[in-house]
């Protein structure tokens with residue numbers, strides 16, 4: 272609580288700034304619409320849509336095909352600029368590669384580089400001194416369950432392992448926002464489940480703010496702390512629901528999936544997606 276002296280001397284400004292910083296959401300989307308193309312060919316993909324993502328939240332976007340999920344993610348990544356309304360990340364305009372690490376459906380690794388070199392490149396862009404990079408590469412690989420693979424070529428590892436490298440690379444920049452566009456859609460069911468479990472653990476342990484696009488209601492409930500269902504395009508918020516399942520970083524996935532709350536959330540989100548698709 273600032274004293275009257277503080278108020279006079281301006282020390283209260285610091286208190287006020289700190290309070291504002293504490294409540295500034297990691298991502299803010301205000302009255303956003305997005306249109307591709309012009310004239311008769313124009314497609315309105317999104318909006319009007321508003322939502323805030325507080326720091327530390329794991330927001331999952333679900334909704335029918337064409338509801339604008341990827342468009343919203345691209346706006347947050349700074350790959351697109353909203354046709355109207357405002358998107359901010361930590362209060363600033365999103366710029367590609369600056370505020371967020373991004374993971375796509377395909378790993379998009381450099382095939383002529385080793386696993387370690389792919390990650391080291393991201394560390395270099397993040398300004399990590401050369402001498403520190405090998406230890407950081409090992410640490411990141413360990414976090415995604417790939418310890419000891421730094422020297423392997425990307426074509427010598429499986430698709431699931433490549434996607435783990437892509438996640439490690441996205442984390443390498445030290446950004447506190449992770450954007451994931453259907454990162455597990457191209458993987459077989461077992462690999463997908465393993466990666467979901469590892470991502471859930473990484474997210475619980477790091478507290479990194481995440482926004483993930485998926486078609487899978489199960490993935491939404493398993494990974495998210497919040498799910499937003501978009502209506503059929505142009506997407507607006509059809510359902511916004513909090514997911515309050517245990518999140519210690521050591522949670523037993525089978526135990527989680529067996530909880531009655533898990534089944535109830537699956538049913539609620541699944542029904543909203545089906546309604547939105549009608």
Ligand SMILES: Nc1ncnc2c1ncn2[C@@H]1O[C@H](COP(=O)(O)OP(=O)(O)OP(=O)(O)O)[C@@H](O)[C@H]1O
Nearest residue numbers: 307308314316335336337338339340341342343504
């Ligand atoms: N670059 C583009 N140019 C023109 N139209 C686009 C472009 N990208 C997306 N669209 C259109 O915008 C709408 C929303 O697309 P978007 O990919 O954001 O939806 P989505 O919910 O992610 O879909 P899906 O689940 O099928 O991946 C669709 O009608 C799509 O055809």
